[in-house]
Amino acid sequence: MERGYLDMELLRFTTAGSVDDGKSTLIGRLLYDSKSIFEDQLEAVETASRNRGNEEVNLALLTDGLRSEREQGITIDVAYRYFATPRRKFIIADTPGHIQYTRNMVTGASTADLAIILIDARGGVKEQTVRHSFIASMLGIGQVAVCVNKMDLVDFSQAVFDSIVSEYRVLAEKLGLRNVHFIPISAKLGDNVVEQSTNMVWYAGQTLMELLESAPIGKSFTDASLRMTVQGVIRPMSERFHDYRGYTGRVASGVLRVGDEVTVYPSERVSIIRAINLGEHQLTETQAGESVAVQLADDIDIGRGDLIASGKAPKVSNEIKLKVCWFNANPLLTGGRYIIRHATREVQGIAKSIDYRIDIETLTQEPAARLEMNDIAALTLKTSASLVFDPYKENRTTGSLIFIDPATFETVGAGIIL
Amino acid sequence: MNSENRNREKMTHLRELEAESIYVLREVAAQFECPAILFSGGKDSIVVTHLAYKAFYPARIPFPLVHIDTGHNFAETIEYRDALVERLGAQLIVGSVQESIDTGRVREETGYNASRNRLQTTTLLDTIEKHKFDAAIGGARRDEEKARAKERFFSHRDEFGQWDPRNQRPELWDIYNGHKQIGEHFRVFPISNWTEMDVWQYILSERIEMPSIYFTHRRRVFQRDGQWLAAEECMKLRPEETVEIREVRCRTIGDISCTGLTISRASSLEDIIEEIASSRVTERGGRADDKRSETSMEERKIAGYF
Known part of the structure; x- marks a missing residue:
C-alpha cells in the first residue's frame, strides 16, 4: 500500500462562476485530468451529452447535481466535490456566481483555504469578478488563484493576459487580498489546468493543479493563541471512571498542552490542563483542528458554550460590530430579534443599527433601513449576554456567528465580527 | 491508555x-x-x-x-x-x-x-x-x-x-x-x-474489525445485467440465470437484492485499498437501486x- 495516502493534507477551495464562464468545465477538467472520474460516471456523462445533442463530451455535466438544476442548466446551491492526487486530497465547494446567489458563495467560501476566481479572457475584470473577489476577501480566504479562462478564444495572447493581470492587481490592492496567483488557462482544452500548455510557452508559472498541490493550508493556526469552545461535558459515571469529567471541543487555534495554564471564559476562572483524551488515547499536546476531551486540575463550573483560552485575551462584549450577509427572503430590519449562534453558544440578539450596506459590484457604501436577501452590510448587534470573541480576521471560529429566525428556526444570516 | x-x-x-x-x-x-x-x-x-x-x-x-x-x-x-x-x-x-x-x-x-x-x-x-x-x-x-x-x-x-x-x-x-x-x-x-x-484508509489506520463479507470468500452467485449477485433464498432467478461458485467480496453492503458482488481475491484491508485504488468503477456502480433511473x-x- 502507498504510504503517501496516510500522509496527505487536505485543501479546501471554492469556485464561483456563472453559467457561461466555464466553471463547471474547469471542475470537470480537474476531475477528469486528475483521473478522479470513474468509468460509470464518465459513461453516464457521455450518454447525457449525446441525449442533449452535444458533439463532444460535456465535462460540465459531471458536476451538475440535482435533476431540477440539470433541467435548467444552472447550479443553484453549494455542491461539494472530492478528488485526490498523490500529493493531496481536495474538497471543492462549487457555487453559482450570479448576484442572487451571493449567500451560496458566502457559504462555500466560509470553509475554504483558497478561492479560484475565473475571468473570461474576452471580457476582463467584470462586476462579477469584483463580487467574487470581495467575498473571498470578506471571508478571509488566504490564497486566490485568478484563472484567466478561454485563452483559446483570444489566440493565447500574452498581451491580453498581462492586461487582465494589471487590471486585477488594482482590485486586489483595494480589497487587501494577499497571495494572488494568475494563471492563463483553457478549461475546455485543458491548457495549464493539469497539463502545462504548449500553446502558451510564454507562461512559465505553475499550472492550476501545481498551485493547488503546493498552496499552504490555511488551517495551520497552531501559532495563534489557544481557543477551544466547549461542546459538552463527558461524565461517564461508571465505577472505573467515576471522577472523570472531560470537556469536549475542537481546538480552533493554538496548542493545548498538558500542564499549561488556561483561562475559562466567561467566568475567567484559571486552571491547569491535567489530561487530554482522544478516544482511548491520552495526548500530551494537540494542535489546531483536533477534537478532544480536556480534563482540568480544578473542579470549576464549565458548560457548553464556554471558551477555554490562553495567550492573547479574547474580547468580551454585548455590543458587537460585524459584517453581515443576509440569507433569507424575510428582510432584516433594524430592531429585529434573532437567535445568535456563536461557536457552541446561543444568545438572543437585536439588530441595533444597520451602519451601511455595501454594493458589492462597485464596492461603495450606502445607507440602508433593511437588508434583503444577498445583501452585505455592516451592522451593530446587541446581545442578551456578552459574547467572548476574536475579530474574524484573527480567528474564523471565534469570529463568526449565524442569525437564526426565532419563529421559523431557519438560518437567515451570517456574521463576521470586525 | x-x-x-x-x-x-x-x-x-x-x-x-x-x-x-x-x-x-x-x-x-x-x-x-x-x-x-x-x-x-x-x-x-x-x-x-x-x-x-x-x-x-x-x-x-x-x-x-x-x-x-x-x-x-x-x-x-x-x-x-x-x-x-x-x-x-x-x-x-x-x-x-x-x-x-x-x-x-x-x-x-x-x-x-x-x-x-x-x-x-x-x-x-x-x-x-x-x-x-x-x-x-x-x-x-x-x-x-x-x-x-x-x-x-x-x-x-x-x-x-x-x-x-x-x-x-x-x-x-x-x-x-x-x-x-x-x-x-x-x-x-x-x-x-x-x-x-x-473510509478504508481510516479503517486500516484504526484497525477497525470488519464483517467477513467485505473480504474474499467463496459464494454461490449468479450474473444479472453484468453484475454478480448472491444466490440466496430471497433471490428469484430467471430461467436463463445459473448459479456458480466464485471468489467474491462486497464493496458496499445493502440488502441482498441490491448488493453487487465484486470478483476479488482481496483478503486484507491492504488488499482492499489496493483494489479500490486501481478500480475504475464507483462503489455505487454496483448497486442495482441506483441504476433504475438517472x-x-x-x-x-x-x-x-x-
Whole structure:
C-alpha cells in the first residue's frame, strides 16, 4: 500500500462562476485530468451529452447535481466535490456566481483555504469578478488563484493576459487580498489546468493543479493563541471512571498542552490542563483542528458554550460590530430579534443599527433601513449576554456567528465580527 | 491508555476528517433530545459508530443503534451487528421491513428485480416516529452519488420525513443549526466529507474489525445485467440465470437484492485499498437501486430515504 495516502493534507477551495464562464468545465477538467472520474460516471456523462445533442463530451455535466438544476442548466446551491492526487486530497465547494446567489458563495467560501476566481479572457475584470473577489476577501480566504479562462478564444495572447493581470492587481490592492496567483488557462482544452500548455510557452508559472498541490493550508493556526469552545461535558459515571469529567471541543487555534495554564471564559476562572483524551488515547499536546476531551486540575463550573483560552485575551462584549450577509427572503430590519449562534453558544440578539450596506459590484457604501436577501452590510448587534470573541480576521471560529429566525428556526444570516 | 505527542506530526487529511466528524457527533448529542445512529452493517455506518465511540469515551455512546432490517440481510452482517452492540454496550433497536409488509404498511414488490430497498423508507419513518427520534445519524457521504453532493451535515426533514433540496439551511464554518419545529426531525451525516478511499484508509489506520463479507470468500452467485449477485433464498432467478461458485467480496453492503458482488481475491484491508485504488468503477456502480433511473437517488431522498 502507498504510504503517501496516510500522509496527505487536505485543501479546501471554492469556485464561483456563472453559467457561461466555464466553471463547471474547469471542475470537470480537474476531475477528469486528475483521473478522479470513474468509468460509470464518465459513461453516464457521455450518454447525457449525446441525449442533449452535444458533439463532444460535456465535462460540465459531471458536476451538475440535482435533476431540477440539470433541467435548467444552472447550479443553484453549494455542491461539494472530492478528488485526490498523490500529493493531496481536495474538497471543492462549487457555487453559482450570479448576484442572487451571493449567500451560496458566502457559504462555500466560509470553509475554504483558497478561492479560484475565473475571468473570461474576452471580457476582463467584470462586476462579477469584483463580487467574487470581495467575498473571498470578506471571508478571509488566504490564497486566490485568478484563472484567466478561454485563452483559446483570444489566440493565447500574452498581451491580453498581462492586461487582465494589471487590471486585477488594482482590485486586489483595494480589497487587501494577499497571495494572488494568475494563471492563463483553457478549461475546455485543458491548457495549464493539469497539463502545462504548449500553446502558451510564454507562461512559465505553475499550472492550476501545481498551485493547488503546493498552496499552504490555511488551517495551520497552531501559532495563534489557544481557543477551544466547549461542546459538552463527558461524565461517564461508571465505577472505573467515576471522577472523570472531560470537556469536549475542537481546538480552533493554538496548542493545548498538558500542564499549561488556561483561562475559562466567561467566568475567567484559571486552571491547569491535567489530561487530554482522544478516544482511548491520552495526548500530551494537540494542535489546531483536533477534537478532544480536556480534563482540568480544578473542579470549576464549565458548560457548553464556554471558551477555554490562553495567550492573547479574547474580547468580551454585548455590543458587537460585524459584517453581515443576509440569507433569507424575510428582510432584516433594524430592531429585529434573532437567535445568535456563536461557536457552541446561543444568545438572543437585536439588530441595533444597520451602519451601511455595501454594493458589492462597485464596492461603495450606502445607507440602508433593511437588508434583503444577498445583501452585505455592516451592522451593530446587541446581545442578551456578552459574547467572548476574536475579530474574524484573527480567528474564523471565534469570529463568526449565524442569525437564526426565532419563529421559523431557519438560518437567515451570517456574521463576521470586525 | 497509551500516551503520544502528536504536535510535531502534521494534521493529515484523515485526522482532520476524524476531528470534523467527532465535532459533528458531539453537536448532535448537545442539540437533540433523542438521536439515533442508523446502523446498516455497511462500512460507513461502522465507521460512524467507531467515531461515536471515540467522541464520547469513556462514557458510552449516547445514542441507540437503529437497524432497518429488510429481512434479506447477509447472515454475516447480523452476526457482526450483534457482536458490536455487545462489545460497545450499546442499545440496539431493529425496525423490520417484514413487519411493515405483514401489517400492510407496504406492499412487497414482485418480479425478478423485486427489492425491499424502497420499502425501507416506510419502515425507517415508522421507526423514527415510534421512538420519537429527532435526529437520525447516517453514514452517507457526499461523494457517493450526485444527489448527495449538496447534502448538509444537518439535513432538515419536514414532518413527512421529506427532503426539500431547495429548502435546506445554509451551513457556514462549523456552525450547525439543529433548531426544529415540533414533528420535524433531522438526518445528520458526520462523514459527509469522506470518500470511499478515506473510509478504508481510516479503517486500516484504526484497525477497525470488519464483517467477513467485505473480504474474499467463496459464494454461490449468479450474473444479472453484468453484475454478480448472491444466490440466496430471497433471490428469484430467471430461467436463463445459473448459479456458480466464485471468489467474491462486497464493496458496499445493502440488502441482498441490491448488493453487487465484486470478483476479488482481496483478503486484507491492504488488499482492499489496493483494489479500490486501481478500480475504475464507483462503489455505487454496483448497486442495482441506483441504476433504475438517472435520478433515482434524488427521488428516493425526496421521499425520505437515508
